[in-house]
Amino acid sequence: xxxxxxxxxxxxxxxxxxxxxxxxxxxxxxxxxxxxxxxxxxxxxxxxxxxxxxxxxxxxxxxxxxxxxxxxxxxxxxxxxxxxxxxxxxxxxxxxxxxxxxxxxxxxxxxxxxxxxxxxxxxxxxxxxxxxxxxxxxxxxxxxxxxxxxxxxxxxxxxxxxxxxxxxxxxxxxxxxxxxxxxxxxxxxxxxxxxxxxxxxxxxxxxxxxxxxxxxxxxxxxxxxxxxxxxxxxxxxxxxxxxxxxxxxxxxxxxxxxxxxxxxxxxxxxxxxxxxxxxxxxxxxxxxxxxxxxxxxxxxxxxxxxxxxxxxxxxxxxxxxxxxxxxxxxxxxxxxxxxxxxxxxxxxxxxxxxxxxxxxxxxxxxxxxxxxxxxxxxxxxxxxxxxxxxxxxxxxxxxxxxxxxxxxxxxxxxxxxxxxxxxxxxxxxxxxxxxxxxxxxxxxxxxxxxxxxxxxxxxxxxxxxxxxxxxxxxxxxxxxxxxxxx
Ligand SMILES: [Fe+2]
Numbered sequence: 001x002x003x004x005x006x007x008x009x010x011x012x013x014x015x016x017x018x019x020x021x022x023x024x025x026x027x028x029x030x031x032x033x034x035x036x037x038x039x040x041x042x043x044x045x046x047x048x049x050x051x052x053x054x055x056x057x058x059x060x061x062x063x064x065x066x067x068x069x070x071x072x073x074x075x076x077x078x079x080x081x082x083x084x085x086x087x088x089x090x091x092x093x094x095x096x097x098x099x100x101x102x103x104x105x106x107x108x109x110x111x112x113x114x115x116x117x118x119x120x121x122x123x124x125x126x127x128x129x130x131x132x133x134x135x136x137x138x139x140x141x142x143x144x145x146x147x148x149x150x151x152x153x154x155x156x157x158x159x160x161x162x163x164x165x166x167x168x169x170x171x172x173x174x175x176x177x178x179x180x181x182x183x184x185x186x187x188x189x190x191x192x193x194x195x196x197x198x199x200x201x202x203x204x205x206x207x208x209x210x211x212x213x214x215x216x217x218x219x220x221x222x223x224x225x226x227x228x229x230x231x232x233x234x235x236x237x238x239x240x241x242x243x244x245x246x247x248x249x250x251x252x253x254x255x256x257x258x259x260x261x262x263x264x265x266x267x268x269x270x271x272x273x274x275x276x277x278x279x280x281x282x283x284x285x286x287x288x289x290x291x292x293x294x295x296x297x298x299x300x301x302x303x304x305x306x307x308x309x310x311x312x313x314x315x316x317x318x319x320x321x322x323x324x325x326x327x328x329x330x331x332x333x334x335x336x337x338x339x340x341x342x343x344x345x346x347x348x349x350x351x352x353x354x355x356x357x358x359x360x361x362x363x364x365x366x367x368x369x370x371x372x373x374x375x376x377x378x379x380x381x382x383x384x385x386x387x388x389x390x391x392x393x394x395x396x397x398x399x400x401x402x403x404x405x406x407x408x409x410x411x412x413x414x415x416x417x418x419x420x421x422x423x424x425x426x427x428x429x430x431x432x433x434x435x436x437x438x439x440x441x442x443x444x445x446x447x448x449x450x451x452x453x454x455x456x457x458x459x460x461x462x463x464x465x466x467x468x469x470x471x472x473x474x475x476x477x478x479x480x481x482x483x484x485x486x
Contacts, residue, residue, distance in 0.1 A: 058099030072326015089119030101145030107178025117162030164249030416445030
């Protein structure tokens, strides 16, 4: 049986690459001094196509170094977990799976990120795995793949989840110095997969939606067969209700070696995902004042759906506006990936006074990977960029939305192109909202090679194409990491 997440440009590459002096068409803007980073799943070993889930593949980071108009190098490196010869994970997190979801630069280091209580790792500038990422020892447990950087302070805000924490998720603020400065544990309805969150200038926004830890799938993935029934009973009594002590959840998830034990049950990389759609779980959005505590969260019920990725959020008078990519459902019938229903570009407006949530559709063409000019995180944006999906749910083109005008334009690429998330970088700190470049990978099926494309964000015309003599498999998130000026 085929698995689409192992075919075409989803197919893993078999080796790490180090390539210098890349061929370029066009002109790389001279002000781009840094690295274009992107990460995704890339299983090291042969995988079982019947059970492989795209979210569960070993992580591989990709980087292209730009300087003075040249593309100096391309590197790809696996995130080295203990099983791959790397350093131990953060204490009481899952370190049997490598970080594969997002890659950012913060406080002078490169961070490979993942969610759900799995260890994140610090990488060198050249993408070698250095150590587990615990923010100078200030953060216990796992983090998330989707922190948001407050443009006013440079701090990283985030909401993290882990099934071992009972019915709580954790809001954190990491300072510009790379250390935790604030943490609030917030009660939710159970043990949801909270892939991301939103931030306005006054609120933290929680998406408590009906994808929850699935004890049945978890037991099948971690425990030997003769223990299935008792393990399932114990887990279903605990998960999403009470906090499980760190050493116990470590044993359940395979970071036992770090805790002084070698666990038999491990959350297996390159296997199934232990989360699934639960139609009985109420879908809610929560808003908490940024300076508030757990008791200040207000919840608003919405129709069942799932949001992996908000575009942005902002305050509008007393209302809270959420621009999101909405999936009708996910992980219900398809056990291998998130492609169950065509995702749409939607807007929710919460009126905290009346308690009313108004939903409207911005664009019903399937899209994902929304990004904005990140100088506007938490503020009203005019432009948003998302990738368009074709009928086979393959990501093929780029859509620029003008929220003010209510219009959009589409940039297509070569026939058979498969593209990644595009990331905006302004041409100067004070440049206008769409004055800059969009950067992203485009895979050409005919040549089986990938170009890093630089587009003019105003026109979506090509500014430069950096031709890699290899391919970068379809993956998750990317970011521009400017060279530190200090
Ligand atoms: Fe994501």
